[in-house]
Every structure is written in C-alpha cells, then in structure tokens.
Amino acid sequence: MNYKLEGTPNSPVLIFSNSLGSTMDMWEELVPFLLPYFRVLRYDTRGHGGSPVTTEPYTIDQLGQDVIDLMDRLSIEKAFFCGLSMGGLIGQWLGIHRPKRFYKIVLSNTGAKIGDDERWNTRISTISENGMESIVDASIDRWFTDEFKAKTPKRVAQTYDMFLSSPVIGYSNCCAAIRDADFRDSLSKFSAEALVITGDQDLVTNVEHAEFLVSQIQDAELKILPARHLAATELPEEYSEALIDFFVGESTFERGMHVRRTVLGNAHVDRANSKINELNGDFQEFISHYAWGEIWTRPGLSKPNRSLITLAMLIALNREAEFKMHVKAAFNNGVSLDEIKEVIMQASLYCGLPAANEAFHKTEEVLKEIVEG
Structure with a gap:
C-alpha cells in the first residue's frame, strides 16, 4: 500500500x-x-x-x-x-x-x-x-x-x-x-x-x-x-x-486546547488546569485561546519549526522554566536532539555564551528526566 x-x-x-x-x-x-x-x-x-x-x-x-x-x-x-x-x-x-x-x-x-x-x-x-x-x-x-x-x-x-x-x-x-x-x-x-x-x-x-x-x-x-x-x-x-x-471543535479555545495537549502533553496540561483559580483562570484561558488556538494553529510554519523558534527566543530571554518545558514540547513535535543543539549553538553567537551554557544544562536536565521517567 x-x-x-x-x-x-x-x-x-x-x-x-x-x-x-x-x-x-x-x-x-x-x-x-x-x-x-x-x-x-x-x-x-x-x-x-x-x-x-x-x-x-x-x-x-x-x-x-x-x-x-x-x-x-x-x-x-x-x-x-x-x-x-x-x-x-x-x-x-x-x-x-x-x-x-x-x-x-x-x-x-x-x-x-x-x-x-x-x-x-x-x-x-x-x-x-x-x-x-x-x-x-x-x-x-x-x-x-x-x-x-x-x-x-x-x-x-x-x-x-x-x-x-x-x-x-x-x-x-x-x-x-x-x-x-x-x-x-x-x-x-x-x-x-x-x-x-x-x-x-x-x-x-x-x-x-x-x-x-x-x-x-x-x-x-x-x-x-x-x-x-x-x-x-x-x-x-x-x-x-x-x-x-x-x-476538534469550532471555538479557538477548543482548538487551542487540542494543540496545547499535542505539544505539551496531557500530563502538563492537566497539571496546569488543576491549578486554575480565580486569580489565574483568565490567564490560562488566554493562553489556550490566543497562544495555542490562534498562533500555533497557523499553517505558515510547521510545529517543529515553531518549537525551534520558541527555544531560541526563550534562550534570548533567559526563561529557564519555559525553556525546559519547550524542550520537552520540541521532542513531542518531532524535533531531534541535534536540531536543539544547533539552536543553542546559534544562540551562543547572538544571545551570549552564558545563555547558551545554561540552555545546554537545562536540556541535559530534560534528557535525564525523560530517562528516569
């Protein structure tokens, strides 16, 4: 076939x-x-x-x-x-x-x-x-x-x-x-x-x-x-x-939640949803609606490319927790370890050696977490 x-x-x-x-x-x-x-x-x-x-x-x-x-x-x-x-x-x-x-x-x-x-x-x-x-x-x-x-x-x-x-x-x-x-x-x-x-x-x-x-x-x-x-x-x-x-659903929220789960994984999204309260509820809805329902669903870039771009920006902004989360997401999107390595190498030129060094450390932490289950 x-x-x-x-x-x-x-x-x-x-x-x-x-x-x-x-x-x-x-x-x-x-x-x-x-x-x-x-x-x-x-x-x-x-x-x-x-x-x-x-x-x-x-x-x-x-x-x-x-x-x-x-x-x-x-x-x-x-x-x-x-x-x-x-x-x-x-x-x-x-x-x-x-x-x-x-x-x-x-x-x-x-x-x-x-x-x-x-x-x-x-x-x-x-x-x-x-x-x-x-x-x-x-x-x-x-x-x-x-x-x-x-x-x-x-x-x-x-x-x-x-x-x-x-x-x-x-x-x-x-x-x-x-x-x-x-x-x-x-x-x-x-x-x-x-x-x-x-x-x-x-x-x-x-x-x-x-x-x-x-x-x-x-x-x-x-x-x-x-x-x-x-x-x-x-x-x-x-x-x-x-x-x-x-x-999937007609609303951007439904579509965003679908994509969010495929990229970040059900466990991550379920944890985030379990922590929704009166203070952060609107923010969580905003994330699913706009970030995942409006941007990540656009056909102009593939999900692997969006992951690589996101990693580069998080290195530049020194957002360590988000970087680790999106390393895992990148793997879910089919990005290879070699591709992540090349993003970090490229970032070392434009974001600085300390930022790249920290990104390598955080990637190693993710790999260890994956191995340990």
Whole structure:
C-alpha cells in the first residue's frame, strides 16, 4: 500500500481515502491547514497511484480491510477518518464493521448506494475497450463546477493527468467494488460519530444522498458546501475548516486546547488546569485561546519549526522554566536532539555564551528526566 504520513508524533492521526480515479494527491491542498492538529495519513486505494494493482474485481470489504491493515502496520490503534466518494463507501464499511478503531468519521460526497449495475458495467466496458481517455472529460465535468475550472485551470489539468494515470484494471476493479456496495439496509449498525459532507452542485452523490446517510446513521450531522463532487479540491480551506470543526471543535479555545495537549502533553496540561483559580483562570484561558488556538494553529510554519523558534527566543530571554518545558514540547513535535543543539549553538553567537551554557544544562536536565521517567 502506497502511503504518506506527515506531522508530529504526538498528534492524533487523520486518515484520508481518495475517490475513484484519483490518488492521495487529491488531498494535497488540505494538508497545511490540518498539520497543526493531526498527523495526516494519505494512501492510494488499491488499484490506484502507487498501490498494487491486482487483477480480480475488488470489494468494499477488501478496500476497508486495507485501511485496517495499514493502521496495524503503522501501529495506529485509533484514528480520525475522511473518505470522499469511493473513500466514503470505505468509511461506511469502517463505521459499520470497525467503529472502535475510529474517533470520528467523515463521509464526503458519497452515498449508501452509488449508481446502478448498468452504469458501472457500461463504464467498465467502455474503459476496457477505449482506455481512460474515453471517460476523462465527463468525469472532470462531474467533479468540478464551471467556475472552478475557469479559475484554476492548472489544478484541473493536474487532476486530469491524475485521472488518466489510473490503471484501467485497477479503476475497473474499483468500479466493481462500488457497483456491489450497498449500505442502505445496514447503516443502522454504523456506530461511530459521523459528519456527512456534500456539494450543493454534486452531480454524482447529491444532497438527497447525503440526507439519507444522516437520517440512517445514529449520530450524524450534515455539511453542504458550494461545490460539485470533489469538494475537497474545489474548496480546500473551507473543507479543512469543516473537518477541524467536527474533529476538534469550532471555538479557538477548543482548538487551542487540542494543540496545547499535542505539544505539551496531557500530563502538563492537566497539571496546569488543576491549578486554575480565580486569580489565574483568565490567564490560562488566554493562553489556550490566543497562544495555542490562534498562533500555533497557523499553517505558515510547521510545529517543529515553531518549537525551534520558541527555544531560541526563550534562550534570548533567559526563561529557564519555559525553556525546559519547550524542550520537552520540541521532542513531542518531532524535533531531534541535534536540531536543539544547533539552536543553542546559534544562540551562543547572538544571545551570549552564558545563555547558551545554561540552555545546554537545562536540556541535559530534560534528557535525564525523560530517562528516569
């Protein structure tokens, strides 16, 4: 299975599952918005991109089990999940058969049953005889609004090429999986919390499809975006916001507390919260809201880079306690000891040798504390 895992090791994992005829690259624009909150795991569905192409027709059971196998391979016990179209069918299978492996699931631009046998058999026959070129134009028209195609021709061209690169056998076998998938009578068994996303101009899985999913799943809500079928590609920022709202929370305080815990660790945040009183309560809320909810969540810098910058500033300001705390945070963010050493060496030139010397001592104290548990 071809995959890409990005983000800091202390963050929860968010898995993306692509649509038919696309690859994990369809999620590319979303990643910067989501990395402050998650480790982002993208993969190519069987028969697509760099993943294996096998000759037998696939089933949704297989495609769903592929996700579980990948999680097991990467030692991911539990994750968030977002699947679009075919990926949404996979998400339905996961929510029915493996709900305990997921915190929450997003079913995007999908349906309990997509199309009918005749439609899928015709498509399989067409590409088997004439190749992917024979259906690419119609597919792109279903995927994107005319406005998006006019405004972003480069992105549309990339998607066009991505579609044409799909192996005919892999695409056909996934068509068979979609053709045979039907969750209309089993969604009552879907026991994970769900968000259903659709586009108000989706020509493949329309609002009615989405409303049916919401009506059948016990704990589900609906989000309608002004887009066609590939809503994530058309509206990456708005789509990312919808995911963060659902997975983390809508308020900057909720988002800040989420990031604060991933960076500083639950134990540290719990200790800080246990000491909240009438005097410092507003200050603690200020920290979570502005420092962690407004600044640390900005997509312009990675969390490791923010950690390194923070360490340098704390050396300059001679804030020893905060420096130690952020050394631990830097490790949580995937910063290496060598990188911390280089920050201190750089600081020795511009902040002074005594400041750097103290920073080395404090880093050694942190390392000792980690070893001693």
